[in-house]
Amino acid sequence: MSDILGYAGKRVIISGCFSGMGEAAAKLLIELGAEVHGFDYKDSTLPLASFTQVDLRDPASIESGVASVGGKIDALFNCAGLPNGSFDPLDVMKVNFIGTRHLTETVLPLMGEGGAIASIASTGGLGWSRRIPTNMEFVTTKGWQAAMDWCMANIDTVAEGYSFSKEAVIVWTQYMGAHLIKQGIRINCTLPCPTQTPMMADFVKNSGKEVIEAATQPMGRYSTPYEQAAPLVWLNSAFATIVNGVVLPVDGGFMGGIPTGQVDLSRMMRKAQ
Numbered sequence: 001m002s003d004i005l006g007y008a009g010k011r012v013i014i015s016g017c018f019s020g021m022g023e024a025a026a027k028l029l030i031e032l033g034a035e036v037h038g039f040d041y042k043d044s045t046l047p048l049a050s051f052t053q054v055d056l057r058d059p060a061s062i063e064s065g066v067a068s069v070g071g072k073i074d075a076l077f078n079c080a081g082l083p084n085g086s087f088d089p090l091d092v093m094k095v096n097f098i099g100t101r102h103l104t105e106t107v108l109p110l111m112g113e114g115g116a117i118a119s120i121a122s123t124g125g126l127g128w129s130r131r132i133p134t135n136m137e138f139v140t141t142k143g144w145q146a147a148m149d150w151c152m153a154n155i156d157t158v159a160e161g162y163s164f165s166k167e168a169v170i171v172w173t174q175y176m177g178a179h180l181i182k183q184g185i186r187i188n189c190t191l192p193c194p195t196q197t198p199m200m201a202d203f204v205k206n207s208g209k210e211v212i213e214a215a216t217q218p219m220g221r222y223s224t225p226y227e228q229a230a231p232l233v234w235l236n237s238a239f240a241t242i243v244n245g246v247v248l249p250v251d252g253g254f255m256g257g258i259p260t261g262q263v264d265l266s267r268m269m270r271k272a273q
C-alpha cells in the first residue's frame with residue numbers, strides 16, 4: 001500500500017484501544033503500517049506492537065505504561081473515555097480529561113518536531129464557549145493533584161462530569177495548539193456525533209433516546225466507529241501538517257446546522273425541561 005498518510009514505521013500510542021473508536025483507529029493504523037502501542041484498562045486482542053494495561057484514573061499506571069513503550073513517539077491518539085451518568089463524576093473527569101492530559105504530558109518529552117496528538121471530545125462539550133474563563137482556570141491547573149483539587153472545589157461545575165470534561169478537552173486543545181506548535185508538535189480534537197459503539201447504550205439510558213436521536217440531525221443516523229477513526233488518523237497524519245488547535249466536528253453536518261437554523265435544538269432540550 002502506498003504511504004501517502006506517512007504512517008509506515010511510525011510509532012504511535014493509542015488509549016482506549018479495547019473498543020469503539022479507539023479500536024477502529026488502532027486497526028486502521030496497523031493497516032497503514034504504523035507500530036501501534038495500545039493502552040486500555042481492558043485487555044485488547046488486536047495484533048498490536050504492544051498492549052499495556054493502563055488505567056487513566058491512576059497517574060502511576062499512565063507513567064509506567066508510557067515508560068514500557070519508551071523511545072520516540074510520533075503520534076498520540078487519546079480515544080479512551082467514560083460516558084455521562086453511569087460512573088462517578090470524578091472518574092469521568094479523570095479518564096476524559098485529567099488522565100488524558102497526564103498521558104499527553106508524559107508522552108510529550110518523547111515527541112519531536114512533527115509529532116501530533118489527536119483527542120476525542122464531544123458535541124456534549126458544546127457549552128465551552130459560554131464559560132471560557134472557568135475552563136481556562138481548570139485546564140491550566142498544573143499536574144494531577146491540582147486538577148483534582150479544582151474539581152473538588154467546583155463540584156457543581158463538574159456536575160455529572162461528561163460535559164465539563166469534554167469542554168476541558170476542547171479548550172485545552174485550542175490553548176495547547178498555540179504552545180506546542182512552537183516545538184513543531186500539533187494537537188487537535190474531534191467532536192463526534194452519536195456513534196454506534198458500546199458507550200451508546202449508556203448515552204441512551206442516561207440522556208434518553210429522544211435526545212440522542214435529536215443529536216443525529218440533520219443526517220438522521222449514527223456514525224460508525226470507522227467514520228470517527230478515519231478523521232483522527234488523518235489529523236495526526238502527514239496530510240494535515242498545517243492543521244493545529246482545531247476542534248473538528250465529525251458529525252454529518254450537526255454543527256453547521258446550528259447557526260444556519262437547520263438543526264432543531266429544542267428537540268434536545270425537551271427532556272431537560
Ligand SMILES: NC(=O)c1ccc[n+]([C@@H]2O[C@H](COP(=O)([O-])OP(=O)(O)OC[C@H]3O[C@@H](n4cnc5c(N)ncnc54)[C@H](O)[C@@H]3O)[C@@H](O)[C@H]2O)c1
Nearest residue numbers: 016018019020021040041055056080081122194195197199
Ligand atoms: N459513542 C458516541 O456516540 C460518542 C460521541 C461523542 C464522543 N464520544 C467519545 O468518544 C470516545 C471513545 O468512546 P467510544 O464511543 O468509542 O466508546 P467505547 O466505550 O467503545 O470506548 C471507550 C474506551 O475507553 C476505555 N476506557 C474507559 N475507561 C478507561 C480507563 N479508566 N483507563 C483506560 N481506558 C479506559 C474503554 O475500555 C474503551 O476501550 C470517548 O471519549 C467518548 O466520550 C463518543
